[in-house]
Amino acid sequence: MAPSRPNRRLLKKPIKIEDKLRNTEKKVEEKKESFDLTVETLPSEVINAFGNSADIKMIEGIISERNVKILFLESMVDSTSLKETTSKFLSSISPIGEYLKNIDELSAYCKGIFGGASYKIVSSKDESIHEIINGSVVIVVEHIDKALAVNIMNGEKRSVAEPTSQTVIRGPKDAFIESISTNVSLIRRRIRNKNLRFEQYTIGEDTQTTVYLGFFKGIANEAIIQEVRNRLKKIKVSAIFESGNIEELIADKTFTLFPLALNTERPDTVAANLMEGKMVILIDGTPFALIVPAVFVNFFESPEDYYQSFFLGSFLRMIRYLSFMIALLTPSIYVGVLTYHHELLPTTLLLSVIAQREGIPFPAVVEVLVMEITFEILREAGVRMPRVVGQMVSIVGALVIGQAAAEAGIISNIMIIIVSITAIANFVSPIYSFATASRLLRFLLIFFAAILGLYGVLLVLVAMVAHLAALRSFGVPYLAPIAPFIIEDQKDVFVRFPFWNMKKRPKYIRSESEQKVFSASPPSPSSMKGGNTS
Amino acid sequence: MRLKSVVIVIAIVTLLTGCWDHREISEITVVVGMAVDKGDDDKFTLTIEGINAKELSDKTASGFAPSVVFSLKGDTLAELSQKMNIGISKNLIFSHMKVLVIGESVLREGILDFIDFLERNREIRDDFNIVTARHVKAADILKVTFLVQKSSSLKLHTQLNSFVESWGGDPDIRLNDFIQAYTSAGKRGVLAALTINGDPKKGGSVDNMKKGAPDAMVVVDSMAILKKDKLLDFLPLKDTRNYLWLINKLEKTVVTVECSKNKFLGVRIFNTVTKSKGSLVKGRAIINLKIRAEAYLDSTQCKDDDLTQIKTFKKFGKLTDKQIKKDLETTIKKLQQNYEADIFGFGEILFRQDYNNFKRIEKQWDEYFKEAIVNVDVNVKIRRSGIRTKSPFSEKK
Numbered sequence: 014m015a016p017s018r019p020n021r022r023l024l025k026k027p028i029k030i031e032d033k034l035r036n037t038e039k040k041v042e043e044k045k046e047s048f049d050l051t052v053e054t055l056p057s058e059v060i061n062a063f064g065n066s067a068d069i070k071m072i073e074g075i076i077s078e079r080n081v082k083i084l085f086l087e088s089m090v091d092s093t094s095l096k097e098t099t100s101k102f103l104s105s106i107s108p109i110g111e112y113l114k115n116i117d118e119l120s121a122y123c124k125g126i127f128g129g130a131s132y133k134i135v136s137s138k139d140e141s142i143h144e145i146i147n148g149s150v151v152i153v154v155e156h157i158d159k160a161l162a163v164n165i166m167n168g169e170k171r172s173v174a175e176p177t178s179q180t181v182i183r184g185p186k187d188a189f190i191e192s193i194s195t196n197v198s199l200i201r202r203r204i205r206n207k208n209l210r211f212e213q214y215t216i217g218e219d220t221q222t223t224v225y226l227g228f229f230k231g232i233a234n235e236a237i238i239q240e241v242r243n244r245l246k247k248i249k250v251s252a253i254f255e256s257g258n259i260e261e262l263i264a265d266k267t268f269t270l271f272p273l274a275l276n277t278e279r280p281d282t283v284a285a286n287l288m289e290g291k292m293v294i295l296i297d298g299t300p301f302a303l304i305v306p307a308v309f310v311n312f313f314e315s316p317e318d319y320y321q322s323f324f325l326g327s328f329l330r331m332i333r334y335l336s337f338m339i340a341l342l343t344p345s346i347y348v349g350v351l352t353y354h355h356e357l358l359p360t361t362l363l364l365s366v367i368a369q370r371e372g373i374p375f376p377a378v379v380e381v382l383v384m385e386i387t388f389e390i391l392r393e394a395g396v397r398m399p400r401v402v403g404q405m406v407s408i409v410g411a412l413v414i415g416q417a418a419a420e421a422g423i424i425s426n427i428m429i430i431i432v433s434i435t436a437i438a439n440f441v442s443p444i445y446s447f448a449t450a451s452r453l454l455r456f457l458l459i460f461f462a463a464i465l466g467l468y469g470v471l472l473v474l475v476a477m478v479a480h481l482a483a484l485r486s487f488g489v490p491y492l493a494p495i496a497p498f499i500i501e502d503q504k505d506v507f508v509r510f511p512f513w514n515m516k517k518r519p520k521y522i523r524s525e526s527e528q529k530v531f532s533a534s535p536p537s538p539s540s541m542k543g544g545n546t547s
Numbered sequence: 548m549r550l551k552s553v554v555i556v557i558a559i560v561t562l563l564t565g566c567w568d569h570r571e572i573s574e575i576t577v578v579v580g581m582a583v584d585k586g587d588d589d590k591f592t593l594t595i596e597g598i599n600a601k602e603l604s605d606k607t608a609s610g611f612a613p614s615v616v617f618s619l620k621g622d623t624l625a626e627l628s629q630k631m632n633i634g635i636s637k638n639l640i641f642s643h644m645k646v647l648v649i650g651e652s653v654l655r656e657g658i659l660d661f662i663d664f665l666e667r668n669r670e671i672r673d674d675f676n677i678v679t680a681r682h683v684k685a686a687d688i689l690k691v692t693f694l695v696q697k698s699s700s701l702k703l704h705t706q707l708n709s710f711v712e713s714w715g716g717d718p719d720i721r722l723n724d725f726i727q728a729y730t731s732a733g734k735r736g737v738l739a740a741l742t743i744n745g746d747p748k749k750g751g752s753v754d755n756m757k758k759g760a761p762d763a764m765v766v767v768d769s770m771a772i773l774k775k776d777k778l779l780d781f782l783p784l785k786d787t788r789n790y791l792w793l794i795n796k797l798e799k800t801v802v803t804v805e806c807s808k809n810k811f812l813g814v815r816i817f818n819t820v821t822k823s824k825g826s827l828v829k830g831r832a833i834i835n836l837k838i839r840a841e842a843y844l845d846s847t848q849c850k851d852d853d854l855t856q857i858k859t860f861k862k863f864g865k866l867t868d869k870q871i872k873k874d875l876e877t878t879i880k881k882l883q884q885n886y887e888a889d890i891f892g893f894g895e896i897l898f899r900q901d902y903n904n905f906k907r908i909e910k911q912w913d914e915y916f917k918e919a920i921v922n923v924d925v926n927v928k929i930r931r932s933g934i935r936t937k938s939p940f941s942e943k944k
Contacts, residue, residue: 352570355575355577360643363643364600366572367598367600368603368604369604369607371601371607377571465565468565472561
């Protein structure tokens with residue numbers, strides 16, 4: 014493998030084109046001279062290549078007795094810019110006929126009129142097709158053996174809006190959108206530093222999706238960056254649409270319920286993680302970016318932890334760990350205690366539970382499964398359903414299923430409490446994809462609680478921890494910094510220490526430069542004498 | 548291959564253990580109380596109180612009996628406890644047992660035969676009160692309903708705990724305490740004794756539960772003292788408190804102290820500590836007990852004494868010391884001379900503090916206890932006088 018690894022995919026592409034070019038050149042050589050790019054042949058060849066697709070359009074014009082043809086995909090270009098561009102070439106004052114005799118003059122002219130906008134000289138059919146797909150207009154002029162591609166891709170994108178799945182009360186309110194260039198600018202605006210680097214990859218043999226790998230040079234660990242690059246390069250699939258696709262293709266292990274990359278739609282989260290030494294993977298066409306490497310404790314961190322007082326931040330973080338346990342364990346403990354360990358409940362509670370379950374026809378495990386699955390159905394319905402009927406589900410769900418079932422004596426009241434607390438606790442997770450772990454493991458736990466009691470619950474937990482300890486995210490142990498235990502990193506795990514105290518970047522990311530806070534004196538009253546301190 | 552077999556073995560060992568003790572909560576009856584009486588021909592009569600949980604919850608209660616009381620006769624409790632389905636519909640669980648009532652007649656003959664079952668059984672825990680029934684059958688104690696907790700056992704459990712906290716009227720004996728007292732050379736066991744005020748027959752009806760002044764009520768009557776596992780005698784309630792005081796288990800109490808002729812003080816004792824030292828000197832056991840307590844004045848009938856003066860508090864404190872000392876010494880003397888039963892564990896103090904000498908006389912400890920010199924030193928500090936200094940009636944001038 015050549016040492017110029019970084020852009021293997023990018024480098025490879027031109028090579029392919031050249032190959033093809035050579036082939037066609039050979040054919041052309043037989044017929045004509047060395048050019049396949051003429052105003053007579055190119056348009057028809059390109060249109061044929063697109064199979065006469067409905068949205069491939071051509072504008073013809075004759076300026077000073079020279080044929081000018083403009084080719085573009087109507088669906089990919091911006092109509093206003095199209096009008097402007099065509100007018101520059103086809104209007105009566107167009108200079109084309111006057112003096113643009115060769116490509117050098119054309120490009121000099123273009124430099125003048127397009128200024129910053131991206132344009133490109135193309136010299137083959139395949140190149141022109143590539144440019145047209147990416148939203149350019151390709152202009153061919155008679156007597157000039159190269160064509161001009163001007164990118165006027167349409168800006169069909171929604172504006173930057175508030176995040177929908179990762180909201181905060183205090184903190185930035187912008188979220189990524191589907192356009193990758195906007196997303197990059199949202200990050201770049203937060204980190205104005207030349208060391209913030211983005212590498213471009215084109216992934217998806219057929220979709221040709223743009224993917225950016227971003228990192229902060231000098232903070233992110235070089236070995237991990239290289240690892241991410243290698244994994245991105247290895248991807249050979251037909252289509253990529255969402256960060257979830259990439260996540261599954263580059264994760265260390267896919268047979269796990271726990272996400273090994275953190276997905277976020279918040280540019281501030283990305284920026285903060287970049288400054289910790291992590292990498293971000295942006296995919297064109299989705300507002301969700303991937304942050305790697307991601308460890309277990311990262312999924313309990315919300316950006317708000319750092320925007321609020323560290324007391325509240327720490328408290329909320331512990332609440333999140335607690336709710337993870339609640340979401341994971343409540344139903345199975347309920348089943349275990351009610352079928353095996355009656356002695357664990359205080360007498361009065363036991364008696365009240367017995368009184369409530371008097372006349373319930375199902376065993377506890379059936380009751381729990383029925384309610385949990387009902388809830389999952391309601392939840393899925395709530396997500397998929399058209400917004401207009403959204404309220405119906407909450408009414409039907411809460412009233413009919415909950416209250417009526419309890420009143421009809423099919424399930425007990427305490428079951429409704431269990432299902433609700435489980436559901437609510439499950440939503441506490443700041444990263445939605447992490448909640449799937451507790452959501453699915455719950456059923457396994459219920460099953461084991463039903464046949465083995467709390468002993469079974471413990472067995473599953475032991476297996477879960479063993480599994481977690483075996484996981485790695487891009488080489489970083491998933492349970493770090495808890496196992497392996499790193500004492501310095503504990504300042505930002507279960508609690509968040511004040512900023513002036515967190516001097517170093519987390520050790521488990523193996524950052525190239527550890528120092529984070531340079532002047533580390535805690536805030537203290539001014540030592541100035543006098544004043545109004547009587 | 549080896550890994551595979553290890554995994555299979557682990558899977559079998561861990562996964563095939565399940566279900567054997569599976570009991571659905573709707574298929575069980577919780578036993579909250581147990582009573583043991585003498586059987587007619589057989590050794591025991593076991594009575595259990597199984598809760599009807601529906602009646603204990605306000606939402607589901609419909610005014611029926613809160614519990615089922617059922618008796619069986621037989622020779623071992625182990626068999627009887629599993630044979631209860633002769634009459635009772637659901638499986639019984641014993642882990643929430645609150646009270647064990649031992650009949651007087653059984654107690655006279657010795658209770659060791661069934662204590663073993665209670666200790667050995669995997670369900671029964673060591674957190675129920677052991678009491679004895681005086682004058683009445685133990686089974687009847689479980690039948691008397693009550694307005695608040697409804698079930699007799701639940702009521703007794705709450706009642707005994709409250710009594711310990713407020714006044715010190717229950718020796719608070721659990722299974723462990725009994726076994727310790729039985730196995731120790733220097734200690735005798737005690738039990739709280741209960742009886743029924745009123746008609747036991749009427750007490751079992753649901754109507755009894757509806758009355759503010761019930762036809763029958765279970766009351767704490769006295770304290771039973773044991774010799775090994777057999778009943779010796781009953782002592783009045785006041786001795787229970789003195790007993791708790793001497794073994795440093797008293798939490799709070801009130802003592803009534805005469806401050807002048809036929810006028811009394813009510814002194815609420817809290818924060819009391821009893822330190823005990825013991826040794827054998829010239830063949831005689833000497834026990835020194837040092838009681839330090841704090842108190843506040845809860846009532847006074849001697850309104851002439853000026854409570855704004857420190858010396859009044861000191862005077863009252865001295866009077867209280869004297870009264871307590873007298874009470875405690877009476878109790879000790881009674882046990883030394885009438886029963887030769889060291890319920891206070893003085894022998895254990897010697898066992899810890901003068902081991903070599905005690906070891907020699909261990910077998911004859913009862914006689915040595917009779918002759919033991921017990922010095923009680925009481926010092927009560929009265930800290931406050933409630934939320935009032937002067938008596939409201941002394942201000943009329």
